[in-house]
Amino acid sequence: MLMANNKVDYEIYRLLKLHFEARNVTGEVDTRLGMEINILDINDNVPMLDRNYNIRVEESTRQGEDVVTVRGDDLDNAKTGNGTFDLKIVSVTPQDDDIDFVLEQQHQAGKITFRGCLNYDKFQKYTVLVEAKDRGDKVQLSSTGTVIINVMDNNNHPPVFTGLTGSGKVKEGESGVTVLRLQVSDKDTQGTPAWRVRYTLHGDPRGHFNITTDPVTNEGVLTVVKPLNYEDSGKYKNLTVTVQNEEPYFTCKVKGRSPTGLWNVEWVGGDGTAPSLISQPISITIEDVNDPPIFFPKVKDIRIMENSPAGTFLETFAAIDKDKTHANSFDFQVGKDPADWVVVNSTTGKVSTKHILDRESKHVNNSIYTVLIWAVDHGKPPMTGTGTLHIFLVDQNDNVPVLDVSDLAMCLSDKPTSTNISAHDLDLPPYSDPFHFELLGDVEGKWKVDPTYGTTVNLVKDKAVYAGHHKLTLRISDSQGQHSLQNISITVCDCTESPSCLKQKMSSSLAASGIGIIFLALLLLLALFLLACLLSCKREKIFIAADDGPEWHLLHSNIEKPGTDCKIPLSGGExxxxxxxxxxxxxxxxxxxxxxxxxxxxxxxxxxxxxxxxxxxxxxxxxSQFEKEAFFDSRRWVSSTSQAGKSTWKFRNGEGSMMSxxxxxxxxxxxxxxxxxxxxxLESFQEELGHYDPHEYAEEGEPASDPQLDAISVPGxxxxxxxxxxxxxxxxxxxxxxxxxxxxxx
Structure with missing residues (x-):
């Protein structure tokens, strides 16, 4: 007899497999038996949604689109009615006539959609109660789950212009100033793309204005970015501003309801249609200001020969002033003339030379001299227009070639040596190089130039030239025969002692400068020492009184070392x-x-x-003249004088300078x-100086009478x-x- 000992649970074990053994009296296995027991399911589990749902849906979602799919589960046998269930919507909160949520079941899941129109302004959230009920034969079990649908606001309200602030005026020539601020209102949620707007400007083809959105207030800020001209634009500038939200606009309106299928709704926006843009006309007042005169053309180029006489006519400038109040009422002036070479007639604008123009001047760049001419009107305040005159100066042969370097150094040698010499001419070809070099004077067999043509040639020294300083005269001629006489200073020295004569000369100069600096430093130190002495002599000395007491204390002194300064005169007239x-x-x-x-x-x-x-x-x-030598502190001292009997001792250091x-x-x-x-x-009459009786402290061999005194040991x-x-x-x-x-x- 096989009986159930405890309750069985289908959801835990759906099949039980048992194994039996029969044994005889001796304990041996006689029979083995296997058995399988199927557990039959009963409806003891409730179907449930897998979770509670909380979703978001855009307000612009069109009817019929999926909102959410919910899923359920039942632990009972899915092949029987105990484990199968149905899903349905049992309630929707709040009640809305323009919306109807529908659940379409698919096996153990249900797809929720809606019919009608969502409206964020009416309801921002819907709570949908979904029931899951099984199909049990004897009893049906059920449960409910919650689906919360949050409606997100979209752009179903267009922006509306409500006003504007600002002067609405701008002066001609101004830029970077705010003219107007335009205000709009929008019923959509603030801060969302459905509320934020974009402004578009119309009627400004030249781009004088720009409009931007204030991110905080949603206002349109109209700014002048390019100066306006009163004479071109007139007194007023008429513009149009349109506005639209960042998010596309839509509308949904229920026209009819049907028990089955979708409802009849009017939808605008999603199918490509959109309402007309909101526009606002504005007018900007342009205030006239004094404009500067305008040159035409602004830049003029001319050519003239350099060294032209003063008073030479150069060019005539013309300008106009478009201001009606003082049209063409201005004076010409010279604005920029670095070398002060030109003058301009204030009425006619005729420019002529004031001084002779030199192409080689530092104010001329690549043969071009630049002058600025001003036209200053009589307005308030006066305004200035600028014209530019480029004067190209044609070169003349008014400069002679000169040497680049006139001080040279060469080494003494037993064969001819050479060094480079170069020249330059401020004139341009053909009035400059190549140059012709010619040595003048008695240079035969001593000096020569090889080659004689070019910008850089060799100055050749013959081996017969002695060491020392030599001065040569060199005639340098340009390509047109203009010449100059140039002096060359040449130092010839033995390069075995110094690699370069110029370096040796420079080192000597530096050494002399160093000695001068050392001498000045010594004078400064001496002055500081004398000043310190004077200050120390003026210091007041304070007498320090001795304290009363035994006579064996140390005496107080006002000087660093006690004693008396004395001078010992020499005897015998020495x-x-x-x-x-x-x-x-x-x-x-x-x-x-x-x-x-x-x-x-x-x-x-x-x-x-x-x-x-x-x-x-x-x-x-x-x-009458002599020399001494003395060795002191392992150094050599020498002396020399021009008067017998007296000597001046000096020490000669390593650099050759002398120290006393x-x-x-x-x-x-x-x-x-x-x-x-x-x-x-110090001697007294009939008394020997320094004769004193000795003081006895103790007998020889006896201990000291005063134990506090140390024994005196006198070495023998x-x-x-x-x-x-x-x-x-x-x-x-x-x-x-x-x-x-x-x-x-x-």
Missing amino acids: QMITKVDTVDQKSTNPVIVKGTGVTSSSQPGNGAFFGSGKWTATQNVES RNSLFLRQEDLSNQLIKRLGM QDFDMDLLRDLDPKFKTLASVCRPDLVELS
């Missing part, structure tokens, strides 16, 4: 030597001084030179005498000379004064 260029040798014998210093006597080695370096000098004081070198010399015996005098002034060896090698050079100089026997300047 003059103190402060510059190396004032060394005075009083001996009449030749002196050779070697060592660390130079003295003012004939004995070497008893003087001191303040500074580092070693000197070697040689001098013969018996001659100043140093300080002081005699050793003078310093010793001054020190002895100073010590003698002599002064270490290596300590001086790391000291400042000025300290070495001071040490050489005190112990010249131990210190050696280096």
Whole structure:
């Protein structure tokens, strides 16, 4: 007995396949059996639309055209009435007498169309309720779906002119100004192509006006784009403006209704017919203004020989003025005359020369001189017309050939050498090149020109020409025999020392300029230094009072280094030597001084030179002129003078310029005498100078009485000379004064 354990569902399993086995008592399979069970469908599923529809349809859609196709579905067996269904429209909201929606079923889908006319102004949206109902034998199941049809506005209202604003006037000669703004109204939806309009202008064949659409207000903006002439157009300009929407116009109107088939409607626009364009006549007032006179012709070309005398007649200009108020009432003037060569009669317009015309002037371009003539009327304001006169100047032979370059350089050689020379003539052929070159003067066997004809020839130098500067005279003649005498300056030099004489000369000039710049810079620095000194001397020094307290504090000072500046006079009438260029040798014998210093006597080695370096000098004081050589800081110093007994020391640098070198010399015996005098002034009667009892701090071998004091260690060896090698050079100089026997300047 086979029984259903649970409910079966046709929509899940439409066929069940079972497999049976029969086993004996031993558990072995005795019989196998297969069975198929068909599930019979019952009407337990409702037919439904596959979705809710929301569509858009243009207002200009004609009746009978497809609007939308809806589809349904039923899960029951489609081969029985349970799974088949019918679609139909059960309601339309809102109700409209001019529209009837129709559904035509095709299998499990339905095509919706309409009869009549859509009208956006009446209804913008229709809600259509569609029912799907199956064909079950015992019971029929059904459901409804929604189709929303949105009507899109189209152009079924023509634009209408409502007014215009603006002056409606334009002055002749004006352009780029707005004359009028035209307003229209349209009942279609604002901002859509059915509302936006296009303006078309009629009656303006020359294109003086242009009309555009304001995208915000939909107004027509009429603008003057090409100046008008009052004398040609008259006082008024009559135009016509037509307007139409961007989208084509249509209309639909129901004439009759039929229970079957399409209705009787009146349709305009879709079949090629269209209403007449909306037009608007307008009139523009043209205001007369003062027009400039007009030359006829505007440009004149003439030919005249250059160098023609002043007063030569050139041309007569004519002009007219179309203004009726001051017709042909104007004066001629010269407008543009770069060289001030012409004059014009203010009444007749006759142009003549004021000065001699020169074809080679910088104001002449390709032999043509251009003059502008003005005609100025008497209107308010005055207006000016312009005429052009092109004067072609015929060339005359009034210029002579000249050299391009008159300064040349050539190399000294044991064989003839040459260089190019060129000439030019401002005149045109046949009054210019080719030129004839001829050297004048005593040039035989020294200089020659080869060839003698052309614009560029060779100047040949014979090997006998010596180095130096040479001046030659050259006669250059043009094709008609007109000539000029040209001077040539030639520099001949040895090119093994300098590749180019001109470059060498230029380098010398630049070097001299550089020395001058350096000298000016040094003067400027000296002036700044003197100014700084003057400013520092005027500064007020503030006295710093010492604080009360023990006497072992440091003294306050108003100068950078405490002490007293003193000058030590020289004894024995000797003059103190402060510059190396004032060394005075009083001996009449030749002196050779070697060592660390130079003295003012004939004995070497008893003087001191303040500074580092070693000197070697040689001098013969018996001659009126002499030279010395000294080596200081590994550089060579030389001196020369015209007065015996005095020498000027100078250092010769790598470029050949001279620099003065100043140093300080002081005699050793003078310093010793001054020190002895100073010590003698400090001595007291019957008391030895500098004799003081030593202060005992502690016994030898005992610890210091004051633990806060450091032990004083006095080395027993002599002064270490290596300590001086790391000291400042000025300290070495001071040490050489005190112990010249131990210190050696280096």
